[in-house]
Amino acid sequence: xxxxxxxxxxxxxxxTGRRPGQSGARAAILAAARTRFSDAGFDKTSVRAIAxxxxxxxxxxxxxxxxxxGLFAAVVKLPVDPDTxxxxxxxxPLEELGENIxxxxxxxxxxxxxxxxxxxxRSILAGNDDPALARTFILEVVLERVRQRIxxxxxxxxxxxxxxxxxxxxxxxxxxIIAVEPMASMPASDLVAAVxxxxxxxxTGGIGQKPS
Amino acid sequence: xxxxxxxxxxxxxxxTGRRPGQSGARAAILAAARTRFSDAGFDKTSVRAIAxxxxxxxxxxxxxxxxxxGLFAAVVKLPVDPDTxxxxxxxxPLEELGENIxxxxxxxxxxxxxxxxxxxxRSILAGNDDPALARTFILEVVLERVRQRIxxxxxxxxxxxxxxxxxxxxxxxxxxIIAVEPMASMPASDLVAAVxxxxxxxxTGGIGQKPS
Numbered sequence: 362x363x364x365x366x367x368x369x370x371x372x373x374x375x376x377t378g379r380r381p382g383q384s385g386a387r388a389a390i391l392a393a394a395r396t397r398f399s400d401a402g403f404d405k406t407s408v409r410a411i412a413x414x415x416x417x418x419x420x421x422x423x424x425x426x427x428x429x430x431g432l433f434a435a436v437v438k439l440p441v442d443p444d445t446x447x448x449x450x451x452x453x454p455l456e457e458l459g460e461n462i463x464x465x466x467x468x469x470x471x472x473x474x475x476x477x478x479x480x481x482x483r484s485i486l487a488g489n490d491d492p493a494l495a496r497t498f499i500l501e502v503v504l505e506r507v508r509q510r511i512x513x514x515x516x517x518x519x520x521x522x523x524x525x526x527x528x529x530x531x532x533x534x535x536x537x538i539i540a541v542e543p544m545a546s547m548p549a550s551d552l553v554a555a556v557x558x559x560x561x562x563x564x565t566g567g568i569g570q571k572p573s
Numbered sequence: 574x575x576x577x578x579x580x581x582x583x584x585x586x587x588x589t590g591r592r593p594g595q596s597g598a599r600a601a602i603l604a605a606a607r608t609r610f611s612d613a614g615f616d617k618t619s620v621r622a623i624a625x626x627x628x629x630x631x632x633x634x635x636x637x638x639x640x641x642x643g644l645f646a647a648v649v650k651l652p653v654d655p656d657t658x659x660x661x662x663x664x665x666p667l668e669e670l671g672e673n674i675x676x677x678x679x680x681x682x683x684x685x686x687x688x689x690x691x692x693x694x695r696s697i698l699a700g701n702d703d704p705a706l707a708r709t710f711i712l713e714v715v716l717e718r719v720r721q722r723i724x725x726x727x728x729x730x731x732x733x734x735x736x737x738x739x740x741x742x743x744x745x746x747x748x749x750i751i752a753v754e755p756m757a758s759m760p761a762s763d764l765v766a767a768v769x770x771x772x773x774x775x776x777t778g779g780i781g782q783k784p785s
Contacts, residue, residue: 487699531743554782
């Protein structure tokens with residue numbers, strides 16, 4: 362996708378009588394994507410439909426944003442492509458998934474990209490951003506990937522990944538937003554030791570009510 | 574405190590040459606309390622100091638707000654006195670503390686007071702309210718009470734209750750703010766079964782790193 366820079370999109374734009382400038386095309390794609398993702402969610406939105414709405418060739422969308430996931434990350438203004446972190450989910454043994462999730466995610470939060478992520482989450486929690494976009498991102502992008510990994514497609518699986526999400530949001534708020542000590546300055550390895558088993562139990566352990 | 578309505582405060586106000594109206598005195602107490610709690614935190618602020626700042630008798634503070642805790646709840650605009658819920662912490666067996674915390678707190682969130690609490694938390698997370706007040710409330714009012722119950726005054730105890738706080742904030746966000754299904758509409762008893770053991774492990778279980 363790094364070859365043929367802009368050519369497809371520019372040609373097509375000429376043929377259809379529209380020729381937005383570079384930044385104009387990028388902005389048009391983002392605007393179209395925001396509307397589509399917000400209306401239909403992540404899964405049911407195609408790059409082709411977004412390109413049509415924006416009046417550009419799909420190749421130009423890929424040129425600017427890489428994958429649909431990258432485009433989505435740009436729409437919700439995430440400073441990192443979540444795919445880099447999410448790839449870990451597919452590559453580690455199932456019984457080590459919990460500790461790997463907390464380790465990978467805290468590494469991103471503690472990185473230079475952290476403040477940008479905190480700003481996005483803050484804005485979502487405050488209700489400034491579209492809550493449908495936030496829900497789509499959490500449910501269809503992040504948690505869906507985890508759910509596929511634990512391979513339980515039923516309500517039980519959805520509950521498991523939602524519980525994981527709840528603990529991760531809580532760690533973000535405690536460590537980065539309210540800055541509750543000692544969680545704010547705790548070494549990442551301590552956090553992994555404390556929270557990893559929680560996530561692992563939510564993913565693969567017993568979470569139901571005891572038989573009475 | 575429900576007897577002698579206003580008499581102490583009114584008399585003193587007359588003697589000191591100041592006589593704010595009923596609502597004026599209440600507002601003056603709230604303003605003084607907000608400043609003091611924000612500057613010095615919950616523990617180091619006395620009702621007497623707030624009363625002096627507001628130019629009223631301490632008895633009037635108690636008359637309007639009950640305990641210092643009730644006054645604090647009014648300052649952070651909590652629609653319920655947290656003491657009602659916090660009392661549960663002192664009364665249940667230590668090994669059942671985790672499930673009782675999630676049960677009691679979710680009951681309040683799901684009650685008619687819930688939307689008011691969600692509004693307060695949203696405002697804090699968005700950074701509209703004073704973060705020092707939020708931190709004070711969480712650290713000195715809620716978590717301190719739990720920490721005393723598990724009776725570990727060291728850093729370990731502070732980490733334990735902060736972890737409990739992180740999971741509770743996460744459940745609130747997932748269930749009430751972003752409304753991630755199935756957590757948003759999950760029966761409270763399912764939530765207790767899933768999250769109770771997490772809290773219990775944070776409070777009394779092994780949360781450190783395995784010896785290598």
